[in-house]
Amino acid sequence: MRTLGATAGLALLLLGAILASLALGDANLRPMQVLQALAGRGDELARTVVWDLRLPRTLVGLAVGAGLAASGVAMQAFFRNALASPGLLGVSAGGALGAVTALALGGAAASVWTVPGASVLGAFLATGAVVLLARRGASPEHLLLSGVALNAIFGAGTSFLLALSAGQFQVSGQILFWLMGGIENRTWEHVWIGLPPILLGCALMLPLGRAMNLLSLGEPSAQSLGVDVRRLRWQLIGLSTILTALATAVGGVVGFVGLVVPHLLRLGFGPDHRRLLPLSMLAGAALVLLCDLPTRFLPGGMRLGVMTALLGGPFLLWMLRRNPC
Amino acid sequence: MLTAEGLTLGTRLRDLGLHLEAGLMVAVVGPNGAGKSTLLQVLAGLLQAQGRIHWNGRELSRIPFLERGRTLAWVGQESHAEFAFPVREVVGQGRHAWGDDGQGVEEAMAALDITDLADRPITQLSGGERRRVFLARALATGAPLQLWDEPAASLDVRHALEVLQLAKRLATAGTTLLVSLHDLRTALCFDRVLVLDRGALVGFGAPEEVLTPELIHAVFRVRACLAPSLTLELPS
Numbered sequence: 001m002r003t004l005g006a007t008a009g010l011a012l013l014l015l016g017a018i019l020a021s022l023a024l025g026d027a028n029l030r031p032m033q034v035l036q037a038l039a040g041r042g043d044e045l046a047r048t049v050v051w052d053l054r055l056p057r058t059l060v061g062l063a064v065g066a067g068l069a070a071s072g073v074a075m076q077a078f079f080r081n082a083l084a085s086p087g088l089l090g091v092s093a094g095g096a097l098g099a100v101t102a103l104a105l106g107g108a109a110a111s112v113w114t115v116p117g118a119s120v121l122g123a124f125l126a127t128g129a130v131v132l133l134a135r136r137g138a139s140p141e142h143l144l145l146s147g148v149a150l151n152a153i154f155g156a157g158t159s160f161l162l163a164l165s166a167g168q169f170q171v172s173g174q175i176l177f178w179l180m181g182g183i184e185n186r187t188w189e190h191v192w193i194g195l196p197p198i199l200l201g202c203a204l205m206l207p208l209g210r211a212m213n214l215l216s217l218g219e220p221s222a223q224s225l226g227v228d229v230r231r232l233r234w235q236l237i238g239l240s241t242i243l244t245a246l247a248t249a250v251g252g253v254v255g256f257v258g259l260v261v262p263h264l265l266r267l268g269f270g271p272d273h274r275r276l277l278p279l280s281m282l283a284g285a286a287l288v289l290l291c292d293l294p295t296r297f298l299p300g301g302m303r304l305g306v307m308t309a310l311l312g313g314p315f316l317l318w319m320l321r322r323n324p325c
Numbered sequence: 326m327l328t329a330e331g332l333t334l335g336t337r338l339r340d341l342g343l344h345l346e347a348g349l350m351v352a353v354v355g356p357n358g359a360g361k362s363t364l365l366q367v368l369a370g371l372l373q374a375q376g377r378i379h380w381n382g383r384e385l386s387r388i389p390f391l392e393r394g395r396t397l398a399w400v401g402q403e404s405h406a407e408f409a410f411p412v413r414e415v416v417g418q419g420r421h422a423w424g425d426d427g428q429g430v431e432e433a434m435a436a437l438d439i440t441d442l443a444d445r446p447i448t449q450l451s452g453g454e455r456r457r458v459f460l461a462r463a464l465a466t467g468a469p470l471q472l473w474d475e476p477a478a479s480l481d482v483r484h485a486l487e488v489l490q491l492a493k494r495l496a497t498a499g500t501t502l503l504v505s506l507h508d509l510r511t512a513l514c515f516d517r518v519l520v521l522d523r524g525a526l527v528g529f530g531a532p533e534e535v536l537t538p539e540l541i542h543a544v545f546r547v548r549a550c551l552a553p554s555l556t557l558e559l560p561s
Contacts, residue, residue, distance in 0.1 A: 226394020226422030271408035
């Protein structure tokens, strides 16, 4: 009953966030105007604003939030550690390096697909490194340390390219903006790159909740209870890295969502992954959309990644103080 | 019936073979590093070793995962838990291979004296309480082969005796149990004793025949003598 209430509450919150994301900005629209524009009626300006600017932005934000939160749940179950997050294995950093390389080479001007494409490529190269390590039977602790190394290597590459582009004001600005994460100026191409595969990844992850419960209490005991742990490990690493790669490709580096959302929901609704997964997807999507709203009115530096960290960090500290794990 | 032939895993297990009838309660003893935990993990299919293991004539590695979850239950030494699952849910995980039907969960909790803890998060329990939760989870599987790695470690004297009594009840009902332990006096209460030393089987049989002062001295390097000692029993 409590779970049903929470799901309904979060679904309502997400609906509200979607509506606000479609209505608010340089040209504020009333809810009725938004609904009319969505139905293809009403005045042309509202239709253009909703369909060409805000709907792609909203859908990309929804995909980024749901994908990162689901990825966080999977990582935390896999590593049996509430501090694990999607960025941990170096996948986000790989995606960032890919995108930054494309930006530094002037790829942003070539096509709207270039930067997300390069980001996906970078993230998948990082995924490849992770998979190679996992195939050799690396323990979660081993993978975690490998992630630290990969993060350092990709981070160094990104810093190098950023320093190299320091003279080119426009390029370095693009790189910085991308590294801080954001979903403004998203187009329908970004929606097609991000939304369908992320929703598919989330859907594929949902049935794994039961096995994740067993895994999070220990791999050997999960296997002895009938879980194909090897297969589950592959599924979780695969889905989690793909979700992170795609979210990074269309939204830049948005930190904290994958860490803070599952953690807070676990404190509120317990650790059962069958509940935690859908709730995290809803809450992650709502959090990204709500954090995106103030960036439309605040100075340029207040990017999405800054907002998620500024809101999520103190909230997590407050929750931990109230309810220590 | 459980049979194993030529089990070898580096220097941890050396050409070990055994043959156990159903309904036997077997104590696995040996010094630290003798291979007790390794043997139980190999028998549970958690570690890959050379050799063959058959359960009722079927090769264990060929039994599908879910069916294996109904066939055997393993309780390891580690009882750390990161996430705050309520005790009842953890014990209920024992029914994973049965489609989470919840059967026997309350009985398993009662048998391990954890009914009062059912709604408590496992992270808030003591080491001994947690051990009893994992034993209850193994019991809830209803598996006819139970592999328990030092179940009495960190248990108080009453609960240790209750676990022993539970093992006896299970064996009487036809369950095969392999239980690793350090207390040789407890091993005397088992149907069979299996003695390991540096990965090799050095003794197997009825406790009074196997646990001779000579073997105890050779394996554990201590002198064994029969002397009046404190005897503890559960009140009837």
